[in-house]
Amino acid sequence: MGRNVHNAHHIVKAKRTPVPCFMHIMAYDDRPEPAKRLQIAREAAKFGTAKAAALRFGWNKDSYYQHENGTRGxxxxxxxxxxxxxxxxxxxxxxxxxxxxxxxxxKDPRLEELWLERPDIAAVVTEGIEQQIETAYEASGLGEKNDRKKQ
Known part of the structure; x- marks a missing residue:
């Protein structure tokens, strides 16, 4: 016992090895929602990095980084x-x-442009087209033929 006390003034490394707690290693993304959606849109457009997208479209890469990181709106x-x-x-x-x-x-270019510029109007137009198709389909009797084939 006396031997261990004699070395007490020396710096001694802890003998306990830290065990990582996986509960506290969770990724936390505190970026604003528009910044998160910007990254989602970039990745869906098949750009692996923010730099690749900025270079392809000729944007200032620093500004784009800041937009995607949420440091600028x-x-x-x-x-x-x-x-x-x-x-x-x-x-x-x-x-x-x-x-x-x-x-x-x-796939109509006018409707595509409408989706980009006025999604509220495009949604109403699309719903109207779908209703007209459904009405025409029922009136043609094709729906009944398909129902008989399934039976």
């Missing part, structure tokens, strides 16, 4: 990002509207 730049990544500006800013990967059923 994307308000004024949202329109150009939305157009480049083929999402609606409303989705980037608020989460409402057409986001990435939300395939639209109707």
């Amino acid at each position: 994307i308000g004024r730049a949202a329109a150009k990002y939305a157009k480049a990544f083929k999402v609606s500006e409303a989705w980037l800013l608020t989460g409402e509207g057409q986001g990435p990967g939300e395939a639209r059923k109707f």
Whole structure:
């Protein structure tokens, strides 16, 4: 016992090895929601890095980094990002509207432009088209033929 006390004035490393606690290693993303959505849109557009997207579209990469990291708001730049990544500006800013990967059923360039510029109107138009298709389908009797084939 006396031997251990004699070395007490020396710096002694702890004999206990730290065990990582996986509960406290969780990733926490405190960026603003528009910054998170900007990253989601970039990745959905198949750009692996922010630098790749900035170079491809000719944006200032430092500004784009700051927008995606959430250190600067994307308000004024949202329109150009939305157009480049083929999402609606409303989705980037608020989460409402057409986001990435939300395939639209109707491939008309005018409707595509409407989705980018006015998603609220485009949603009403799309719903109206779907209702007209459903009505025409029922009136043609094709729905009945398909029902008989399933039986």
